[in-house]
Amino acid sequence: MVERRPFATFLAHVVLILGIVVVAFPIWVTFVASTHHAKDIMTAPIPLWPGTQFFENYRKLLFEGMINPTAGGVPMWRMMTNSFIMAMIIALGKIFVSFIAAFAIVYFRFPFRMAVFWIIFMTLMLPVEVRIVPTFKVVADLGLLNSYAGLTIPLIASATATFLFRQFFLTVPDELAEAARIDGAGPVKFMKDILLPLSRTNLAALFVIMFTFGWNQYLWPLLMTTDRQYLTVVMGIQRMINVADTDPQWPLVMAAVILAMLPPVAVVLLMQRWFIKGLVDTEK
Amino acid sequence: MASVALENVSKVYPGGVEAIKGLSLSIANGSFTVLLGPSGCGKSTLLRMIAGLETITDGTCKIGDRVVNDVEPADRDIAMVFQNYALYPHMSVYDNMAYGLRNRKTPKPEIERRVREAAKMLAIEDYLDRRPRALSGGQRQRVAMGRAIVREPQAFLFDEPLSNLDAKLRLQMRIEIRRLHNRLKATSIFVTHDQVEAMTLADVVVVMNHGRIEQVGKPTDVYNRPATRFVATFIGSPAMNLIPGRVIGRGKVEIPGSGTLEFDPDEFEVADGTSVEVGIRPEDMSVAAPGESNGFAIQPEFVEELGPNRLVHGLAGGAPLVLSVSSSTRDLGNGAVALHVPEHRVHVFDTTTGRALRRG
Structure with a gap:
């Protein structure tokens, strides 16, 4: 630790407070805007304290949706459910596939093991945006357009998570695997009984990252789905703003933004307990 | 319990490194055998081959009457204690010990009984609910041994289990391992680089070097009757002095520039005129009383004080020589000092092969 000095402490606080203001103020304004009538926030000065329309705005948004030609009255809860399903499948799928892949690469000797690893590693450089046209073609040919499978499967293969798990597995002492072998645990049992519990901090961290990644997907769902039934939150917000000849209903849009933020925040808060637990008992 | 027999086993790693070179060894049922050698001599590899963690390139490995070359480690009925303990960090001490038994579908009351019994034997009963990280190094080592004991295996394999402990604990655990062995009478194979x-532990010491066995024998044999120059210098601290010389008659060897030494002609068989290497342990020499010397002398250079004794470094006819004397010995001064060496404490080695030129 750096030595404590009053001025340094003061300076540190100033910087931190400035940082918080820069991050938190727009969120506050968003929240405030979501609690007023549309006309109130379109007139100067912009209100800085919550108004009276909180319940009305959120109720309308959640259960009725916004009536305009593009958003088409899909209620917010529907979009949130879609986003949640998509994010969960992507996060859990990525973790499952990566865990198994990393396990195979680290604990089994098979021909071209390193070649396989490097190929996986190289796909890091090919995010969905780069391979979007061929991926779309594949998904379309498989008849997966407008389905949860089509939404999620192309995003599940993950070099990042495979790489992270591989690096973690390499730090687990070989003797642990050997001791388990002598103790009569086969590969699957070793993975389930030893490796999985040891990885829980990494699992929690990856889950947070991958859930947020899935939740924030925009381009892929936009291409993939034409059916309003599969509208996700991020796409939905875009459609709410996209209106012709009239002002968007800003309070409802702002409410949608606030609601869109909640699940990732909840996931972070929930998983934080696991992180800290993992950091406190550094056991290996 | 069972014996372990290795016949002509060898281990070649992919890439051509030959770790074990056609080695045969039989380990008696219930004995405590120590594989001793410098790092890289193949002792751990050999142990891991017995455990089944390394494949056997050639030869056979038998545990009891069964050839186990292609048997999985879990089915060889052995238990192993690792240098870094290899305890499962997320399991309690109890679960660590019970894990192997659960995987073998041992009935629950039986697991409970065996774990309690082993814990009592190792004095870790109070820690059964703790995680390994809450234990000290010595306690972890006990848990690792407990995990082996509950299995009631055919053989215990120890891979340098004491290397991670501090000096005091090492001594204590050493004594405990020996006590445990006396009680369980289980076949044990123990790898160490610490002589x-x-x-102290072994019934039988197997000294290894470069993937080969140099000597197999009781600890006293290995010390008193080293079969090769390697064993002679590896066992004993400070190492045995090796001085080039020439045999000039029955039981006599000339050290050029220093004098002559007598060795036991009934023990060693050497033709006159042969160039040999003479081995003398630092602790086997003493400062000669007047008239006792046969002309062998040391030219002291410097002295290391160790407390109970003192090491005198010097030269004998051009070859470096170390002499260990008790601290009460008078200061040797700067001139040449005549030494007395009992003839039965002189070892004679072939200069080229390095083998002791013992009769028979």
Whole structure:
């Protein structure tokens, strides 16, 4: 630790407070805007304290949706459910596939093991945006357009998570695997009984990252789905703003933004307990 | 319990490194055998081959009457204690010990009984609910041994289990391992590079070098009757002095520039005129009383004080020589000092092969 000095402490606080203001103020304004009538926030000065329309705005948004030609009255809860399903499948799928892949690469000797690893590693450089046209073609040919499978499967293969798990597995002492072998645990049992519990901090961290990644997907769902039934939150917000000849209903849009933020925040808060637990008992 | 027999086993790693070179060894049922050698001599590889963690390139490995070359480690009925303990960090001490038994579908009351019994034997009963990280190094080592004991295996394999402990604990655990062995009478194979551990623990010491066995024998044999120059210099601290010389008659060897030494002609068989290497342990020499010397002398250079004794470094006819004397010995001064060496404490080695030129 750096030595404590009053001025340094003061300076540190100033910087931190400035940082918080820069991050938190727009969120506050968003929240405030979501609690007023549309006309109130379109007139100067912009209100800085919550108004009276909180319940009305959120109720309308959640259960009725916004009536305009593009958003088409899909209620917010529907979009949130879609986003949640998509994010969960992507996060859990990525973790499952990566865990198994990393396990195979680290604990089994098979021909071209390193070649396989490097190929996986190289796909890091090919995010969905780069391979979007061929991926779309594949998904379309498989008849997966407008389905949860089509939404999620192309995003599940993950070099990042495979790489992270591989690096973690390499730090687990070989003797642990050997001791388990002598103790009569086969590969699957070793993975389930030893490796999985040891990885829980990494699992929690990856889950947070991958859930947020899935939740924030925009381009892929936009291409993939034409059916309003599969509208996700991020796409939905875009459609709410996209209106012709009239002002968007800003309070409802702002409410949608606030609601869109909640699940990732909840996931972070929930998983934080696991992180800290993992950091406190550094056991290996 | 069972014996372990290795016949002509060898291990070649992919890439051509030959770790074990056609080695045969039989380990008696219930004995405590120590594999001793410098790092890289193949002792751990050999142990891991017995455990089944390394494949056997050639030859056979038998545990009891069964050839186990292609048997999985879990089915060889052995238990192993690792240098870094290899305890499962997320399991309690109890679960660590019970894990192997659960995987073998041992009935629950039986697991409970065996774990309690082993814990009592190792004095870790109070820690059964703790995680390994809440234990000290010595306690972890006990848990690792407990995990082996509950299995009631055919053989215990120890891979340098004491290396991670501090000096005091090492001594204590050494004594406990020996006590445990006396009680369980289980076939044990113990790998170490520490000669003191080997000497104190072993019924049989196997000295290895470069993937080969140099000598197999009781600890006293290995010390008193080293079969090769390697064993002679590896066992004993400070190492045995090796001085080039020439045999000039029955039981006499000339050290050029220093004098002559007598060795036991009934023990060693050497033709006159042969160039040999003479081995003398630092602790086997003493300062000669007047008239006792046969002309062998040391030219002291410097002295290391160790407390109970003192090491005198010097030269004998151009070859470096170390002499260990008790601290009460008078200061040797700067001139040449005549030494007395009992003839039965002189070892004679072939200069080229390095083998002791013992009769028979």
